[in-house]
Amino acid sequence: MRETWVVGAASNRFGKMSETGREAGTRVAAEAIQASGLEPKDIGYTFVSNCFGAAERQGHVGPLVNSGLGIPDVPSCTVESACSSSSAALHEAFVHVAGGFADAALVVGMEKLSHLDTLAATSYFTLGADCAYETKNGATFPGLYATLATAYRSVYRTTPEMFGAIAIKNHANGARNPNAHFQKEISMETYLGSPMIASPLRLYDCCPFSDGAAAVVVAAKEFVKQPVTEPLVIRASARSGSIMDMQDRPDLLGLPATRTAADAAFRQAHLGRRDIDFLEVHDCFTIAEALALEDLGFLPKGAGAGAALEGITARDGRLPVNPSGGLKAKGHPVSATGAAQVVEIFEQMNGRAAGREVPRAETALAHNVGATGGSCSVHIFSRR
Ligand SMILES: CC(C)(COP(=O)(O)OP(=O)(O)OC[C@H]1O[C@@H](n2cnc3c(N)ncnc32)[C@H](O)[C@@H]1OP(=O)(O)O)[C@@H](O)C(=O)NCCC(=O)NCCS
Structure with missing residues (x-):
């Protein structure tokens, strides 16, 4: 395998876009390529994610993005894996470049x-759930994650303030991220007073519906020669899956796909949990951040929920989590989310995260879940 780097990354501000998805995707792709010092003609393959293109009556976006970049002859395909789509696209790009099938590849969500x-x-979101068993019985994602939260609370001693602290931390980080959907801090009072969405999840336990676009350029080390930015070495690119329907899982106290993807990633990277300086994890709901910290192997079972309240996951804590604001505050434009996690890590490592820097960060992990964990990606990056 060839050593493979992230050499460029860009996103727009998440929230409400006036542009179409295709326009925004093409624009951030051009920005990511420009940031990489490469040219569009250097791209050997484009992997695009756009789960809900049908809402804009547009599919087959890859050739449109490539045409907008002036490289219509470059091959492209759409990668769909629910909320983990663009991290799955990154995995495909990594496989192509590391395996020698392309010198550089573009990922756009x-x-x-x-x-x-x-x-x-x-x-539209429920397209990522099982229509026959979940959606037809009225399940929505807030409802499914509320089920996970209920299971967790029935086994481990938790308080509402623990989950509130996760939301407060991520809103505080988002308030320092100019590309975040929500750029305002919230208090515990605001959290506790917010309306119930799907008990026990309140408004501030939930990520919002966001528009957005993000792009990442990966290239072989030997192809880049003179990087114009600090590249991220892709130390691991792991994917996993699990039984999709929650009723068929042996327990609801974690997402099995996170556990297996994380173990595979750490084996690939030859690194241990202690080597990771910060994490971007999939906090579509506050319970998801708690579960991620446990399933990724950073905290023991039952310890994830209280980590934010104890200050462990603050930017200056022992294990900084979601300095971008996470899905909770940065936003969750489904197909852009996985790529946007890499944008944050790229910005952090390039000293472009003013106001929300993780001090002295050398390694980082990105964790991106599809729906309730039918699919999952874990990537590990480090400085050269
Ligand atoms: C929580 C949720 C139901 C709220 O939707 P809603 O009740 O229709 O909210 P609205 O869009 O009417 O917004 C009402 C206000 O709440 C704010 N708001 C909406 N969602 C918010 C969220 N998740 N967090 C904080 N504030 C939110 C809006 O900005 C708006 O504020 P304003 O009145 O100051 O302008 C919706 O955001 C949701 O379903 N989120 C989860 C999305 C999801 O399932 N993703 C997949 C994860 S796997």
Whole structure:
């Protein structure tokens, strides 16, 4: 395998876009390529994610992005893996470049749903669940994650303040990220007073519906020669899966796909948990951040929920988590989310995260979950 780097990354501000998904995706792709010092003609393959393109009556976005970049002859394909789509696209790009099938590859994720109301957006999101067993019985993602939260609370001693502290931390980080959907801090009072969405999840336990686009350029070390930015070495690119329906899982106290993807990633990287300086994890709901810390192997079972309240996961804590603001505050434009986690790590390592820097960071991990964990990606990056 060839050593493979992230050499460029860019995203727009998440929230509500006036552009179409395709326009935003093409624009951030051009920005990521420019940041890499490469040229569009250097791209050997483009992997695009756009789960809900149908909401804009647009599929087959790869050739459109490539045409907009002036490289219509470059091959492309759409990678769909629910909320983990663009990290799955990154995995494909890594496999192509590390395996020698392309010298450089482009990953682009984009999503636009803000022209839809909450009911319609929720219906699109449930395409990522099992229609026959979950959606047809009325399950939505807030409902499914509320089930995970209920299971967790029934086994481990938790308080609402523990989950509130996760939301407060991520909003505080988002307030320092100019590309975050929500750029305002919240208090415990605001959290506790927010409306119930799906008990026990309150409004501030949930990520919002966001539009957004993010892009990443990966290239073989031997192809880049003179990097114009501090590249991220891709130390591991691991994917895993698990039984999709929650009713068929042996327990609801974690996401099995996170556990297996993390173990595979640490084996690939030849690193241990203690070697990681910060994490971008999939906190679509506050319970998801708690479970991620446990399933990734950073904290023992039952310790994830209280980590934010204890200050462990603060930017200056022992294990900084989601300095970008996470899905909770930076936002969750489904197909852009995995790529955007890499954008944050790239910005951090290049000293471009002013106000929310993780001091002296050399290594970072990105964790991106598809739906309730039917699929999962874990990537590990380090400085050269
Ligand atoms: C929580 C949720 C139901 C709220 O939707 P809603 O009740 O229709 O909220 P609205 O869009 O009407 O917004 C009402 C207000 O709450 C804010 N808001 C909406 N969602 C928010 C969130 N998740 N966190 C904080 N504030 C939020 C809006 O900005 C708006 O504020 P304003 O009145 O100051 O402008 C919706 O965001 C949701 O379903 N989120 C989860 C998405 C999801 O399932 N993703 C997949 C994960 S696997």
